[in-house]
Amino acid sequence: MPFVTQKTSSFPIISPVCPHPNFQRTPATAMAMSTAIKRSAAAATRALSSATSSSILTRDLHASSGKKKIVGVFYKAHEYAKMNPNFVGCVENALGIRNWLESQGHEYIVTDDKEGPDCELEKHIPDAHVIITTPFHPGYITAERIKKAKNLQLLLTAGIGSDHVDLKAAADAGLTVAEVTGSNVVSVAEDELMRILILVRNFLPGYHQVITGDWNVAGIAYRAYDLEGKTVGTVGCGRIGRLLLQRLKPFGCNLLYHDRIKMDPELENQIGASFEEDLDKMLPKCDIVVINTPLTEKTKGLFDKERIAKLKKGVFIVNNARGAIMDTQAVADGCSSGHIGGYSGDVWYPQPAPKDHPWRYMPNQAMTPHISGTTIDAQLRYAAGVKDMLENYFKGEDFPAQHYIVKEGELASQYR
Amino acid sequence: MPFVTQKTSSFPIISPVCPHPNFQRTPATAMAMSTAIKRSAAAATRALSSATSSSILTRDLHASSGKKKIVGVFYKAHEYAKMNPNFVGCVENALGIRNWLESQGHEYIVTDDKEGPDCELEKHIPDAHVIITTPFHPGYITAERIKKAKNLQLLLTAGIGSDHVDLKAAADAGLTVAEVTGSNVVSVAEDELMRILILVRNFLPGYHQVITGDWNVAGIAYRAYDLEGKTVGTVGCGRIGRLLLQRLKPFGCNLLYHDRIKMDPELENQIGASFEEDLDKMLPKCDIVVINTPLTEKTKGLFDKERIAKLKKGVFIVNNARGAIMDTQAVADGCSSGHIGGYSGDVWYPQPAPKDHPWRYMPNQAMTPHISGTTIDAQLRYAAGVKDMLENYFKGEDFPAQHYIVKEGELASQYR
Numbered sequence: 084m085p086f087v088t089q090k091t092s093s094f095p096i097i098s099p100v101c102p103h104p105n106f107q108r109t110p111a112t113a114m115a116m117s118t119a120i121k122r123s124a125a126a127a128t129r130a131l132s133s134a135t136s137s138s139i140l141t142r143d144l145h146a147s148s149g150k151k152k153i154v155g156v157f158y159k160a161h162e163y164a165k166m167n168p169n170f171v172g173c174v175e176n177a178l179g180i181r182n183w184l185e186s187q188g189h190e191y192i193v194t195d196d197k198e199g200p201d202c203e204l205e206k207h208i209p210d211a212h213v214i215i216t217t218p219f220h221p222g223y224i225t226a227e228r229i230k231k232a233k234n235l236q237l238l239l240t241a242g243i244g245s246d247h248v249d250l251k252a253a254a255d256a257g258l259t260v261a262e263v264t265g266s267n268v269v270s271v272a273e274d275e276l277m278r279i280l281i282l283v284r285n286f287l288p289g290y291h292q293v294i295t296g297d298w299n300v301a302g303i304a305y306r307a308y309d310l311e312g313k314t315v316g317t318v319g320c321g322r323i324g325r326l327l328l329q330r331l332k333p334f335g336c337n338l339l340y341h342d343r344i345k346m347d348p349e350l351e352n353q354i355g356a357s358f359e360e361d362l363d364k365m366l367p368k369c370d371i372v373v374i375n376t377p378l379t380e381k382t383k384g385l386f387d388k389e390r391i392a393k394l395k396k397g398v399f400i401v402n403n404a405r406g407a408i409m410d411t412q413a414v415a416d417g418c419s420s421g422h423i424g425g426y427s428g429d430v431w432y433p434q435p436a437p438k439d440h441p442w443r444y445m446p447n448q449a450m451t452p453h454i455s456g457t458t459i460d461a462q463l464r465y466a467a468g469v470k471d472m473l474e475n476y477f478k479g480e481d482f483p484a485q486h487y488i489v490k491e492g493e494l495a496s497q498y499r
Numbered sequence: 500m501p502f503v504t505q506k507t508s509s510f511p512i513i514s515p516v517c518p519h520p521n522f523q524r525t526p527a528t529a530m531a532m533s534t535a536i537k538r539s540a541a542a543a544t545r546a547l548s549s550a551t552s553s554s555i556l557t558r559d560l561h562a563s564s565g566k567k568k569i570v571g572v573f574y575k576a577h578e579y580a581k582m583n584p585n586f587v588g589c590v591e592n593a594l595g596i597r598n599w600l601e602s603q604g605h606e607y608i609v610t611d612d613k614e615g616p617d618c619e620l621e622k623h624i625p626d627a628h629v630i631i632t633t634p635f636h637p638g639y640i641t642a643e644r645i646k647k648a649k650n651l652q653l654l655l656t657a658g659i660g661s662d663h664v665d666l667k668a669a670a671d672a673g674l675t676v677a678e679v680t681g682s683n684v685v686s687v688a689e690d691e692l693m694r695i696l697i698l699v700r701n702f703l704p705g706y707h708q709v710i711t712g713d714w715n716v717a718g719i720a721y722r723a724y725d726l727e728g729k730t731v732g733t734v735g736c737g738r739i740g741r742l743l744l745q746r747l748k749p750f751g752c753n754l755l756y757h758d759r760i761k762m763d764p765e766l767e768n769q770i771g772a773s774f775e776e777d778l779d780k781m782l783p784k785c786d787i788v789v790i791n792t793p794l795t796e797k798t799k800g801l802f803d804k805e806r807i808a809k810l811k812k813g814v815f816i817v818n819n820a821r822g823a824i825m826d827t828q829a830v831a832d833g834c835s836s837g838h839i840g841g842y843s844g845d846v847w848y849p850q851p852a853p854k855d856h857p858w859r860y861m862p863n864q865a866m867t868p869h870i871s872g873t874t875i876d877a878q879l880r881y882a883a884g885v886k887d888m889l890e891n892y893f894k895g896e897d898f899p900a901q902h903y904i905v906k907e908g909e910l911a912s913q914y915r
Contacts, residue, residue, distance in 0.1 A: 158716045159717065161717065163720075163721040166721045170717075170720065170721045173717050173720075219720075269751075270725050273700065273726050273727065274700055276692075276696065277693060277696035277697060280689060280690075280692065280693035280696070281693060284689065284693055284870075284871075284874065286693065286697070286867065287706070289845070289867025289868055290865065292867070292868055293852075293859050293867060296859065298850075298851035298852060300636065300868050300870055300873065301575065301577065301579045301586075303870045304875070304878070305576065305579040305580075305582045305875075306582070306583065306875075307875065308874050308875050309685055309686050309689060309874050309877065310689050311685050311689065311876065312876070329749045330749045333748065334689065334746060335685075435714035436709075436714060442709075443709050443710065449706060451708070451719065452708055452709065452716050452719065453716060454700075454701075454705050454723060455700075457720045457723070458720065458723045458724050458725050459720070459721075459722075459724050460724055460728070461725065462720070
């Protein structure tokens with residue numbers, strides 16, 4: 084593999100091997116332990132007095148010292164685990180931090196068994212201090228599990244997107260939730276652009292012809308287009324959305340974005356995208372709609388039957404954000420009727436997608452399992468990010484500010 | 500289809516509906532008929548006296564007046580022909596120029612039947628004045644056919660790449676060969692970037708899991724990478740190569756190019772690519788190699804077993820140029836051994852690819868039939884370009900200079 088030999092030399096990894104401009108850490112503010120304790124105490128108090136809080140808290144405080152029990156929930160790689168020394172994001176390679184953790188006396192349990200009352204994760208919930216998981220094979224941290232987790236202090240997402248955690252319950256319980264912001268934004272943005280092209284260029288019917296021994300250019304060409312000149316709109320324009328727009332710029336598209344916040348005019352001008360304050364005014368203009376918003380109470384089911392009906396007939400949709408932002412059946416129906424010209428993404432609800440998930444069978448889909456944010460490059464970055472945060476945690480120091488999803492009883496702005 | 504309703508309103512087409520900066524025509528020089536005749540006579544003389552010429556010429560001269568017989572060889576679209584009013588590149592829709600030609604009294608024969616001594620094309624060879632074909636379903640114009648074609652004056656390629664014509668024989672016979680330079684360069688460059696991403700991100704194994712009811716993130720992730728930070732080298736850097744490099748720029752890759760000619764330093768700097776004079780010194784540096792050179796005597800079989808062995812282990816290869824630039828079996832063997840990590844392209848030798856073509860069955864292929872230059876947008880542009888050239892031809896005027904592949908007995912520089 085060219086990338087293996089080129090990109091890295093040692094394993095387990097120490098630092099991100101593939102740094103990029105969007106993975107710049109703000110220097111961690113060195114904080115005395117007492118400050119951390121004060122903050123956590125304040126958070127616990129706030130949580131207790133919050134109108135939305137209903138549980139009585141008896142928690143260890145964030146960043147208390149001593150040996151910790153850390154539980155990691157990752158996907159199993161089986162025979163693939165040994166095929167690439169940089170494949171750190173699986174159960175077997177456990178982010179490459181086992182030796183480092185155990186040499187300091189911490190306990191490190193790793194599993195992929197995460198569902199139901201008898202699963203491995205459930206067993207370790209009562210005494211875990213830290214739970215690490217990924218969006219690709221998420222250990223769901225429900226309010227019920229949080230209630231049982233008397234020692235729990237820290238929930239780390241190796242990657243981006245912490246909707247597998249009941250964030251309100253976590254905030255109320257005074258837990259800290261953090262993710263490795265920026266660790267795989269480039270990975271996801273690249274993957275989105277690939278999916279746009281796969282749909283617009285009508286790639287898959289051509290590939291099917293090749294493997295079935297066929298050759299029928301017309302059967303592909305009648306609905307294959309250039310991306311040039313088309314209108315692409317992103318629903319949500321955070322880091323991933325911006326990276327996508329930057330990569331789209333040389334394609335000569337008409338670029339639109341909808342977000343809570345308008346970009347800085349200079350950046351907007353540089354990217355060449357137009358702000359659309361009203362989502363429902365933007366959508367009918369789009370030949371291609373890309374979903375780049377986190378899953379929150381507001382975005383759950385955002386694309387239901389009614390909203391899909393307002394899209395341009397034949398629209399292409401790319402969704403690497405979260406499956407539950409879409410109404411599953413409405414998407415399948417839209418693809419069947421042709422109102423949606425193609426749908427591609429790597430996120431499903433639930434995950435893993437069951438064998439009978441309708442998106443597996445609908446026409447003009449270009450779906451994959453949840454993969455875009457777990458490239459080898461991304462794994463190296465988020466494993467390094469998790470290690471850095473654990474190091475800060477053991478020392479009682481703050482994390483880089485942009486990593487926090489729940490801190491001191493408060494949710495990050497995108498989840499409010 | 501959003502693009503249909505958005506991009507056009509009338510059929511048959513009159514002018515390119517989707518113009519782009521690379522499709523700028525130089526103003527056709529108005530030439531008196533006598534000048535054209537003089538030039539053609541000069542060419543015929545040159546051809547006769549050429550050391551490589553062996554045939555005796557009795558030709559009508561280029562741009563002579565009168566009713567013409569025009570033969571078009573395109574792919575058949577069957578049921579797809581009516582599915583999109585802009586699908587002009589097929590037999591049924593015949594570039595949208597039938598009414599225009601027939602209203603002027605010209606004869607216009609269109610067929611997809613192009614092989615063997617009894618095919619439809621062969622029947623019309625003796626009295627055709629103009630033959631139009633495409634690289635997607637090429638009517639091969641061999642030396643033997645040129646010999647039989649006593650009335651032939653003009654060979655037009657609807658698209659780019661005229662290697663289906665025996666160019667030497669055409670030059671010796673005083674024929675004019677021209678293509679619609681620029682008509683689908685954006686289409687092909689976009690498609691190449693899609694293929695790079697499909698290989699680097701390991702898309703197809705994920706898609707296969709979806710349609711087979713599987714879910715195994717590890718089986719994809721262990722060899723899925725970001726494009727960012729990788730080294731991409733293009734072999735040949737004409738219009739398509741440059742458009743590809745421009746689109747790659749925001750991905751943060753290390754960009755290399757090999758060509759006969761070094762780019763203008765300003766353009767090189769703007770694109771951010773480094774010139775590699777020696778192909779064999781560039782290749783071992785590349786994680787991804789893209790072929791962007793025409794098929795000529797020099798490039799035929801350029802990637803044989805020996806050259807492939809010099810590539811980085813696990814290299815990804817994208818080839819939308821011509822299949823015969825590769826040694827077919829060497830590519831299949833390279834994919835089987837893993838020396839080639841993935842191979843994607845839409846060009847084959849021969850075309851259509853037979854059912855037992857080894858590239859259909861080799862591992863890690865992401866092949867399609869020849870499609871990248873025949874998107875709907877590209878069809879509209881090359882149909883308009885052919886119409887413009889016919890108009891010039893009927894009037895005895897020159898074509899835009901960059902369209903000529905053979906003119907007055909001389910081959911365009913890229914074919915010499």
